Amino acid sequence: xxxxxxxxxxxxKHTFTISRESHDVQPSLIVQLNDDGFSGLGxxxxxxxxxxxxxxxxxxxxxxxxxxxxxxxxxxxxFWEVFYPLLKNNMFALCALDLAFNDLYAQKQGKKxxxxxxxxxxxxxxxxxxxxxxxxxxMVSKMKELPWPxxxxxxxxxxxxxxxxxxxxxxxxxxxxxxxxxxTVDETIKNAIELKKLGVEFLExxxxxxxxxxHKKVFETSVLPVIADESCQIEADVAxxxxxxxxxxxxxxxxxxxxxxxxxxxxxxxxxxxxxxxCMTESSVGISAIAHLLPLLDYVxxxxxxxxxxxxxxGVTITxxxxxxxxxxxxxxxxx
Numbered sequence: 010x011x012x013x014x015x016x017x018x019x020x021x022k023h024t025f026t027i028s029r030e031s032h033d034v035q036p037s038l039i040v041q042l043n044d045d046g047f048s049g050l051g052x053x054x055x056x057x058x059x060x061x062x063x064x065x066x067x068x069x070x071x072x073x074x075x076x077x078x079x080x081x082x083x084x085x086x087x088f089w090e091v092f093y094p095l096l097k098n099n100m101f102a103l104c105a106l107d108l109a110f111n112d113l114y115a116q117k118q119g120k121k122x123x124x125x126x127x128x129x130x131x132x133x134x135x136x137x138x139x140x141x142x143x144x145x146x147x148m149v150s151k152m153k154e155l156p157w158p159x160x161x162x163x164x165x166x167x168x169x170x171x172x173x174x175x176x177x178x179x180x181x182x183x184x185x186x187x188x189x190x191x192x193t194v195d196e197t198i199k200n201a202i203e204l205k206k207l208g209v210e211f212l213e214x215x216x217x218x219x220x221x222x223x224h225k226k227v228f229e230t231s232v233l234p235v236i237a238d239e240s241c242q243i244e245a246d247v248a249x250x251x252x253x254x255x256x257x258x259x260x261x262x263x264x265x266x267x268x269x270x271x272x273x274x275x276x277x278x279x280x281x282x283x284x285x286x287x288c289m290t291e292s293s294v295g296i297s298a299i300a301h302l303l304p305l306l307d308y309v310x311x312x313x314x315x316x317x318x319x320x321x322x323x324g325v326t327i328t329x330x331x332x333x334x335x336x337x338x339x340x341x342x343x344x345x
Contacts, residue, residue: 010081011043012074015344016063019054019292020318023151026142028165028191029058035290036063039321039344040070040105042113044081049113050322050342052295053105053262061262066102077106085111089268100243100265107266108298108340116339121301123334126271128304135330136311137161137185145175152180158330159183161213161310165191170203177207185308187213190239194223201233211283211308213258214238224253236285236308244269247276256283256307267298274305288313297324297342300332321345 019035036055041048055062070077073095080091088110089103096103115122123130137159140148152160160180162173165188173184186209192200197215204212211234216223218239227235234255241250242263250257257277259270274284285308286299292314299311314320315327324342326333335341 010078011041012070012077013041013043014067014070015039015041016067017292017321019290019321021290021316022318023141023147023316024143025290025316027163027187028142028189035317037292037295038063038066038102038105039292039294040109041344042077042081042109044113045117047113047116047339049109049111049116049339050294050344051105051108051110051112051266051298052291053101054289054291054295056101056262056289059101059263061099061101065099066105069096069099069102070106085114085268089266093265096265101262103265104262105266107268108261108295111267111298112339112342114339119338121334121338122267122298122340123301123304126301128301130304130334133303133332134306134309135159136309136327136332137183137330138312138315139163139187139310140176142166145172148172148176149179152176152182155315156180156329157182159185159210161185161187161312164188169200173204173207173209181208184209185211185213185310187238188215190214190217192216194220194226197227197235198230201231205232209233211236211255214240221249221253224250228253228255234283236283238287241273244273244276247273247280247282250277251280251282254282256285258285258287258308258310260287260289261295261298262289267302270302271305274302278305283307285309286311290316292317293320293322293324294340294342294344297322297335297340300325300334301340303332
């Protein structure tokens with residue numbers, strides 16, 4: 010097996026701002042596993058909030074190339090169990106490796122990944138499209154640039170209700186709100202009342218990740234459902250989020266890939282929680298992997314490649330929120 014690591018600088022269409030940061034370029038690492046005439050692709054992006062750089066991911070995986078080659082004939086579940094202890098301090102690197110191995114494995118079986126898992130795609134949810142924090146005028150302009158059935162709006166300012174009130178004047182789309190840990194308990198409870206009137210479907214991670222007392226109060230009081238993001242990173246977090254959130258947003262890079270994500274989503278469903286998968290600002294490599302989890306989801310945020318000025322890959326296509334799989338087996342993606 011040949012292991013190839015490719016760093017990229019993904020340029021964005023617009024400056025992307027959330028409550029804690031802004032950026033115009035997203036560094037990303039592509040992992041390519043070549044074996045028996047097949048090529049599996051995986052991706053993970055850098056993230057300052059989690060102290061992850063492309064260099065750290067590349068170094069971590071490079072050090073394990075002999076082990077990767079030695080375990081090429083395992084199932085994805087067996088492969089993940091081998092490499093989790095070796096990469097548990099760099100789950101982003103583990104994610105990129107897991108995605109590439111799942112892609113390779115499914116291609117060898119002659120199936121798309123969701124087919125290999127036995128999933129039906131008949132009732133797949135639509136993806137939202139994210140509007141980052143900006144001036145109201147620019148946020149409206151971004152919505153008009155890409156009319157969409159569901160918008161995820163990044164908030165965490167002192168003018169949040171005014172922003173959503175103005176945006177509502179320009180579209181009948183469903184709104185989802187992501188405050189990225191930017192609110193207090195009282196702000197969340199108060200804002201939820203006004204936001205519900207404005208057609209908001211749910212709130213995502215309004216409080217700081219470790220404010221469990223606050224999460225509990227919001228869970229019991231908010232008139233809108235609340236979905237965990239920063240509070241739900243790894244498998245053990247799903248049980249912690251139960252009765253503190255109404256649902257969980259699983260990010261592949263945080264939990265270590267598709268393999269643990271499937272377990273987390275099934276656990277959340279068994280607890281009666283809503284299920285969601287979110288993305289980073291990834292290329293179609295990472296986004297196409299998410300698409301195979303759609304049959305397990307109530308909600309999905311997989312618009313990362315749509316935010317790029319130029320994609321580096323071809324995979325799933327998204328039109329008006331509807332995701333269409335490529336004809337290729339595995340994850341269904343190729344580098345351009």
